[in-house]
Amino acid sequence: MEKDQASFAMNVSSYVKKESVCVFGTGNFGRSLGHRMFQCGYSVVFGSRNPEQSSLCHKEIEVLSHAEAAQRSDIIIIAIHRDHYKFLGKLAEELQGKILVDVSNNLKINQYPESNAEYLAELVPGAKVVKAFNTISAWALQSGTLDTSRQVFLCGDDKESKQRVMNISRTLGLTPLDHGSLVAAREIENYPLQLFPMWKFPLYLSGALFIFYFIYFSLRSIIYPYVNKNTDRTFVLALSVFNHSFSGMAVTLLALVYLPGLIAAILQLYRGTKYSRIPNWLDHWMLCRKQLGLIALAFAFLHVMYGLALPGRYSGKWYLANRVIEQIISNKTDPFLTSNVWNFDSALTLGILGFFLFILLGITSLPSVSNMVNWREFRFVQSKLGYLTLVLCTAHILVFGGRKFVKPPELIWYLPPTYVISLIIPFVVLVLKFILVMPCFDRSLKQIQQGKERNSLSKKVQLGNNNTEV
Ligand SMILES: NC(=O)C1=CN([C@@H]2O[C@H](COP(=O)(O)OP(=O)(O)OC[C@H]3O[C@@H](n4cnc5c(N)ncnc54)[C@H](OP(=O)(O)O)[C@@H]3O)[C@@H](O)[C@H]2O)C=CC1
Numbered sequence: 001m002e003k004d005q006a007s008f009a010m011n012v013s014s015y016v017k018k019e020s021v022c023v024f025g026t027g028n029f030g031r032s033l034g035h036r037m038f039q040c041g042y043s044v045v046f047g048s049r050n051p052e053q054s055s056l057c058h059k060e061i062e063v064l065s066h067a068e069a070a071q072r073s074d075i076i077i078i079a080i081h082r083d084h085y086k087f088l089g090k091l092a093e094e095l096q097g098k099i100l101v102d103v104s105n106n107l108k109i110n111q112y113p114e115s116n117a118e119y120l121a122e123l124v125p126g127a128k129v130v131k132a133f134n135t136i137s138a139w140a141l142q143s144g145t146l147d148t149s150r151q152v153f154l155c156g157d158d159k160e161s162k163q164r165v166m167n168i169s170r171t172l173g174l175t176p177l178d179h180g181s182l183v184a185a186r187e188i189e190n191y192p193l194q195l196f197p198m199w200k201f202p203l204y205l206s207g208a209l210f211i212f213y214f215i216y217f218s219l220r221s222i223i224y225p226y227v228n229k230n231t232d233r234t235f236v237l238a239l240s241v242f243n244h245s246f247s248g249m250a251v252t253l254l255a256l257v258y259l260p261g262l263i264a265a266i267l268q269l270y271r272g273t274k275y276s277r278i279p280n281w282l283d284h285w286m287l288c289r290k291q292l293g294l295i296a297l298a299f300a301f302l303h304v305m306y307g308l309a310l311p312g313r314y315s316g317k318w319y320l321a322n323r324v325i326e327q328i329i330s331n332k333t334d335p336f337l338t339s340n341v342w343n344f345d346s347a348l349t350l351g352i353l354g355f356f357l358f359i360l361l362g363i364t365s366l367p368s369v370s371n372m373v374n375w376r377e378f379r380f381v382q383s384k385l386g387y388l389t390l391v392l393c394t395a396h397i398l399v400f401g402g403r404k405f406v407k408p409p410e411l412i413w414y415l416p417p418t419y420v421i422s423l424i425i426p427f428v429v430l431v432l433k434f435i436l437v438m439p440c441f442d443r444s445l446k447q448i449q450q451g452k453e454r455n456s457l458s459k460k461v462q463l464g465n466n467n468t469e470v
């Protein structure tokens with residue numbers, strides 16, 4: 001009995017070891033993938049235009065002509081650029097019923113009218129085409145470190161073929177992710193060409209906003225006093241202007257995380273249905289909320305760091321020392337104003353609590369953390385605590401800013417103080433939220449979001465496939 005089990009195990013392991021895979025193309029990627037599969041116990045055979053001239057480093061790996069190599073395995077990895085696929089059409093007979101794995105990438109997004117995998121399926125109609133491995137680089141396979149993503153996106157029309165390619169990926173230490181039928185190949189091929197697609201809009205928006213704040217705050221703190229009182233305040237540029245811009249950016253970007261949801265809710269209320277398509281720009285904005293929130297957190301962090309550095313400034317120390325000397329000379333002390341203490345301390349407390357919640361929001365948006373909470377808990381943190389963070393940060397800036405703003409100076413041209421500019425968008429968001437949670441709107445909105453249509457007009461609105469969560 002034991003003997004039988006041992007021989008069965010040996011048979012299984014020798015079967016696993018002997019499973020053969022064919023690779024067409026002895027280029028960079030073909031070699032790397034072939035060697036890796038060989039190391040993982042597969043019997044690998046290469047198909048090449050010049051089998052005699054190919055010098056693969058391992059003697060156990062055979063290099064044959066395409067037609068010969070194709071006969072050795074029913075899985076063939078096509079490690080050749082799409083432009084050279086044509087010859088595969090002539091091998092249609094040898095490739096009949098085989099699993100062809102398309103690993104190719106393009107140089108540009110949507111470079112060809114159809115995806116490379118679909119093109120391959122057209123060239124060899126009798127084969128089962130699976131798209132895979134295009135997101136893994138030859139270098140990562142060679143070095144074995146796989147520092148970048150280990151995810152292998154797969155798609156194909158034949159379930160069994162996909163399953164076999166998935167098994168190979170797992171054996172190589174990669175993580176296969178099924179993307180469905182071959183129609184998804186275009187998306188998979190575009191994937192490696194994208195450069196942080198979800199970050200583009202948030203980064204451009206924050207760049208533009210930062211430039212605006214920086215210029216405005218410089219105008220307000222440097223140019224305006226110079227024109228008005230002929231005082232040189234250029235020294236505030238290096239620290240204070242940055243510090244004010246960072247606080248404005250943090251609170252404005254956080255408000256911009258919640259603004260699209262409010263606009264979508266208003267649209268739903270206006271249309272009386274949730275089954276109408278929201279505009280594309282709004283949809284894209286909603287999909288970028290996480291990134292906007294993370295950039296907001298980065299600015300909040302910078303503001304905290306700059307805030308901590310403020311007492312160390314030369315100008316700060318000079319003002320303090322000078323004030324003491326003035327008091328000694330005039331033999332007078334400033335009265336202890338309890339209202340000032342309340343003002344200053346409450347502003348600081350609001351800021352500290354706001355920053356704490358900001359960090360909490362950032363942490364819960366990490367996939368490893370959000371995977372551990374259910375949808376309701378996630379919504380609670382991101383929505384309820386998010387709004388609380390916005391309220392605390394807005395109050396922090398308001399109390400801090402308002403403290404300094406005693407009376408508006410008489411001016412020829414009047415610029416609102418920096419904190420007023422920083423708080424415009426947060427105020428709009430908080431007011432809209434406040435209006436929407438008022439009982440009449442809140443009840444209608446809940447009914448609409450449960451799928452109950454409110455008016456007959458809504459039935460005429462074209463059904464959309466836009467399911468972004470408001
Ligand atoms: N390099 C990488 O990191 C990655 C590459 N890929 C994809 O893998 C595929 C191969 O890339 P890579 O190995 O870098 O490219 P290479 O240029 O290094 O290799 C391509 C191979 O294709 C074969 N070939 C070239 N011209 C023809 C032709 N006219 N007819 C038939 N076969 C031909 C050659 O093999 P032979 O001489 O043996 O016939 C050649 O070595 C591409 O589609 C690429 O997009 C995907 C992910 C990452």
Ligand SMILES: [Fe+3]
Pocket residue numbers: 247303307351396397400
């Ligand atoms: Fe602050």
